[in-house]
Amino acid sequence: MSWHALSEDLFELGESPFWHPAEQQLYWVDIPGKAILRANIYMGTVQRWDMPSEPGCIAPAAKGGLVIALRDGVFRAHSWGGELHRIATLPYDTAVIRANDGKCDALGRFWVGTIDEPKAGRAAELFSIDCRSGAAVVQKHAGDALTANGLAWSPDQHTVYWSDTPNHVTHAWDFDLQANALSAHRVWRQYEPKPAGWTFENTHYAGRPDGAAVDVEGNYYAAMFEGRRICKFAPDGRLLASWETPAQCPTMPCFGGEDLKTLYITTARHGRSAAELAQFPLSGAVFFMRVDVAGLPVQAFAD
């Protein structure tokens, strides 16, 4: 199995990829690039939709269009390139915190995690936004973190995974989908810390858990930021496989293609050294690789 670049397009910080089941297109964001992208892999085209502020995460909406978490709020767009309608404002200081990793649960709530950009006060949090009854109901589920990442659910929806990237940890909770409640918190996996004085030539650092996706067997695939790899973990946290990536900073995987057996990954070039970018010139591209086990399909926003 080997990686292939989706196109020659390079993005500053690709994140939040998903495969649109109806459109059969790949969507993702470029956070500092303030854009949403979508690729028609059959036509070989990539479209760009500029955003008014940094998009942290996106998800498809069951009734069409997207739900979008920007730095300063959560918005609904009913069509590609259409008007943005604010549906919620999350309770954080947009001067130093923005939306980051997020997805929808099986009932169509949009879950949005944030990033404490100065990484000063563990101010990153995790919220859910429920619009099934009309006006948005916002609920906080977790906090005390630096970078919300790795949000994913087990196939039976009974387990929620959530990573805090700079703290090298993936948490897990039991999840009551109907009640929208987390319980039985545990540290699902603690990763080796970044060595002092690390540079990209040091390959003894496996990276830190960024975005994630789950396959139909419940295995958890984590992009290991600065670790130059995607890791596949069993539901009990055991490492099952690891694939080196053509960029030092993979940011998030998702499953796509008609059979959901194509693993797409976004990557980053933002803030990376000239030497690293010289060794990994396609940093910032979207890559894909065929895998043996199908992924879970993306869950859509309900309103």
Ligand SMILES: O=C1O[C@H](CS(=O)(=O)O)[C@@H](O)[C@H](O)[C@H]1O
């Ligand atoms: O998802 C993200 O994580 C990275 C990694 S870290 O928080 O710096 O450890 C972060 O740089 C990026 O901005 C964010 O989107």
